[in-house]
Amino acid sequence: MQVSDYIVKKYGRTAFPRETMLEGGTDDMSISDLIAVIIGKGSRYESVFAISERIIRDYGSKTIAEIKDPAKIDQMLKIGLVNSCKLVAAFELGRRFYSPSVKRKTLIRGPEDIYGHTKEMSGFIKEVFRGLYLNTKSMIIHDENISVGHLSGTLVHPREVFKTAIDCSANSIIVVHNHPSGEAQPSKNDDEITKMLKETGEILQIPLVDHVIIAESGYYSYNKEGRL
Incomplete structure (x- = not known):
């Protein structure tokens, strides 16, 4: 059995999360799937799906999303500084796009x-x-x-x-x-x-x-x- 076949059997999805996104968009993708896309590939010891599911299982997406220090992410998740930087950048982009900050106090008259x-x-x-x-x-x-x-x-x-x-x-x-x-x-x-x-x-x-x-x-x- 090829490694990709094993992952499909184990995780019920394609071995490459990017292909899932390309084929059907993001609507049917779980949070762990999206994290797998950001990380891109696994390590010598874990597949990218195993890593992303471990992140959600052990820490939850909200906890990880609130951490802005890549070194702290790596200390917690053991995924390397490069992948930690990718996660921090992705969550920060989401924050800035959907949570506009108030740079000055705007007066509301109506x-x-x-x-x-x-x-x-x-x-x-x-x-x-x-x-x-x-x-x-x-x-x-x-x-x-x-x-x-x-x-x-x-x-x-x-x-x-x-x-x-x-x-x-x-x-x-x-x-x-x-x-x-x-x-x-x-x-x-x-x-x-x-x-x-x-x-x-x-x-x-x-x-x-x-x-x-x-x-x-x-x-x-x-x-x-x-x-x-």
Whole structure:
């Protein structure tokens, strides 16, 4: 039996993760598959799949993603500095692309300012749910992507939204998400999420100022439409 046949039998996939991506894209690839693509090849003692699955099993993708020191990654995973640098770079790219930082405190006076701050979301092919956290002067002190979903929708829970608000001592919050379909009109699910976040904000005394939907056609503001 060839080595590649053994890996297919053991792991139920092609011996080369790049081929999996080339043949069918990333939708059906697991996190360990994606890590295998980044690492590229295994060592003398482990296949690339064994390495990637060991990383997820022993440390979890979130823990690894939060470490920015390649030497520390290598110390933990024993995958070499080159591969450690690849992992750190890949996770950092993801952070910078999906988690925009606030270089200066942006004043939010209304939905036009919200749209101006987030309009790049109209081009996203996946649905992204984003939180803007404001101080007492209605200036953004924290900007975070809360969840990233598929075209069918994204799961949002008040716990994730308001935990960050408490952590950064926000006075109020705004939530924004995009519609990859191109139409900004809210769905029934959008209405339910807005109602749930509004009620949670009232209990915690961290009010939901607005929920804005971004799309190629423009934007929809629950506040502007008198629905908050």
